Amino acid sequence: MAISLNLLQLHGNPSLPKFPNSNWLRPAVYFRAPARATVVMSQITPSYWAAINEDIDDHLRRVIIAKDPPAVYEPLGHFVFSAPRNSAAAMCIAACELVGGHRDQAMAAATALQLIYAATYTREYPPLTARGISNAAVVDRVYGPNIQLLTGVGIAPIGFEILAGSCDLSESGSERVRRVMVEMARAMGSEGWIGGQFKELEEVTAAEEVIEMTEGELHARGGACGAILGGGSEEEIEKMRKYGRIVGMVKGLSKKVFGGKENERKREKIKELKALAFKELEGFKGQKVDQMCNFFDFEGL
Amino acid sequence: MAISLNLLQLHGNPSLPKFPNSNWLRPAVYFRAPARATVVMSQITPSYWAAINEDIDDHLRRVIIAKDPPAVYEPLGHFVFSAPRNSAAAMCIAACELVGGHRDQAMAAATALQLIYAATYTREYPPLTARGISNAAVVDRVYGPNIQLLTGVGIAPIGFEILAGSCDLSESGSERVRRVMVEMARAMGSEGWIGGQFKELEEVTAAEEVIEMTEGELHARGGACGAILGGGSEEEIEKMRKYGRIVGMVKGLSKKVFGGKENERKREKIKELKALAFKELEGFKGQKVDQMCNFFDFEGL
Numbered sequence A, B: 001m002a003i004s005l006n007l008l009q010l011h012g013n014p015s016l017p018k019f020p021n022s023n024w025l026r027p028a029v030y031f032r033a034p035a036r037a038t039v040v041m042s043q044i045t046p047s048y049w050a051a052i053n054e055d056i057d058d059h060l061r062r063v064i065i066a067k068d069p070p071a072v073y074e075p076l077g078h079f080v081f082s083a084p085r086n087s088a089a090a091m092c093i094a095a096c097e098l099v100g101g102h103r104d105q106a107m108a109a110a111t112a113l114q115l116i117y118a119a120t121y122t123r124e125y126p127p128l129t130a131r132g133i134s135n136a137a138v139v140d141r142v143y144g145p146n147i148q149l150l151t152g153v154g155i156a157p158i159g160f161e162i163l164a165g166s167c168d169l170s171e172s173g174s175e176r177v178r179r180v181m182v183e184m185a186r187a188m189g190s191e192g193w194i195g196g197q198f199k200e201l202e203e204v205t206a207a208e209e210v211i212e213m214t215e216g217e218l219h220a221r222g223g224a225c226g227a228i229l230g231g232g233s234e235e236e237i238e239k240m241r242k243y244g245r246i247v248g249m250v251k252g253l254s255k256k257v258f259g260g261k262e263n264e265r266k267r268e269k270i271k272e273l274k275a276l277a278f279k280e281l282e283g284f285k286g287q288k289v290d291q292m293c294n295f296f297d298f299e300g301l
Helices: A005-011 A048-063 A070-082 A088-098 A103-124 A145-164 A171-188 A193-201 A207-229 A234-255 A261-280 A287-296 B005-011 B048-063 B070-082 B088-098 B103-124 B145-164 B171-188 B193-201 B207-229 B234-255 B261-280 B287-296
Strands: none
Touching: A048 A088, A048 A103, A048 A287, A070 A103, A070 A145, A070 B193, A088 A103, A088 A207, A088 A234, A088 A287, A103 A145, A103 A171, A103 A193, A103 A207, A145 A171, A145 B145, A145 B171, A145 B193, A171 A193, A171 A207, A171 B145, A171 B171, A193 A207, A193 B070, A193 B145, A207 A234, A234 A261, A234 A287, A261 A287, B048 B088, B048 B103, B048 B287, B070 B103, B070 B145, B088 B103, B088 B207, B088 B234, B088 B287, B103 B145, B103 B171, B103 B193, B103 B207, B145 B171, B171 B193, B171 B207, B193 B207, B207 B234, B234 B261, B234 B287, B261 B287
């Protein structure tokens, strides 16, 4: 197993419980997240994508710090760090680098994408959410549904704050960030995740439609935002948006469990989507293109 | 009664039911909001503040339009337009004009503030919100709690989108908007409204503390954002922030119903706050200062 001590320290000990450790209560001590440890602990040698994930986690730990009062920041830390990693964040960094930008230019946006996802994930659990199903009896709860709901709502503005506070204050910096904020707001709102959740309420909606509006849209915006922040051309931005959307759909479909024949259809659809995706990478040059192609295969994403 | 036909048309007929009218279902037809009609229909002659409110309502109707699918945009319109008006939006416009800016420069931010408030208001109703109280039996519901909750969450990103998409694309325009986005995110999040709601969950918290974090903070950011967008100096921005905070506290305290002796203390506190507020207006010149002083007295705010 190719796991360095460094990685082990960074991602915590998987035997730790899924609760914030006591450090969380001490102001300005960063929270270590045990919940996502297994993802990097797989047998894959740390790669381009693992390094991106690590940088995003690191940035998240720097910006989401324990503050007073603990009644607010303890559940905040818990829910931010126990939400699964969403690969739209890595897509954002990779798209920035693909168009010739530096990783740091997209780091705040990538962190904001992960926070937007963590917010939706946190809001999913309480009884009486989108599904209208009370699953209070089956879900292991750390906090009451009122705390969980409030925290879920409170996570998203942090993403906007980090993003708005991130730029280099040059003319192009402010303008790019402003543009990225519009993209993020749409990924979150009724054209994106919330719209997808509304669709899910309709009984006749196909799972694919929901996945396109949620994971598809989040990854599409991730790709576009990365390309915007890395200084890509309009054509490159749109290619990264399309590539992102397809990647998001593949990721969403892969996670979704279908029964019988539907599963066969899902595998076909994924194959079809991958072929479409690679067409969007035509015209880009350099080593980064190969890495972008590997997006689908790295299981840590 | 000094009500022009124009005003009557703009604010709808108060005898209409509190539901979206059928126009809402037709794309690109603006929604007319009956719910807030009584506020402007009072016996006060339309003033500086009434005109500001009218402009904000008008802008809101231009940006929140009926679109497909109705399953998403019908509840969205309903909740945006039936939420009470929050005076932090008017504070934003007035602060912009006080520092020499034009109303249009602050209009998107004012609209975003009203949307942030409408979002919190919408999220308050479902059972299992901040208070943890199920009031399903007493609240008149138009939509199920899952729809109401999702809509509440979906309203806030629209505010960010409008704001981010609003600026004149000049260097100072982008930079001011970027700065305003940070203020807005904080007004919404754990340093603002959400933080106040968390405080409210603690039984020992004084009502004043909650009001300072919710209404106080929203109006403080309203004042600061208006001054930023109007091109005010740092000193002016901070004065408008302080003035806004006090106005917000007065507004919040006025709405809050206390019993017996507490009510007497509330009146004293409001008197004290007003005296403090007027000190923040020292140094400003022109007719707009008088109007700003009248903020407390116009009942439409």
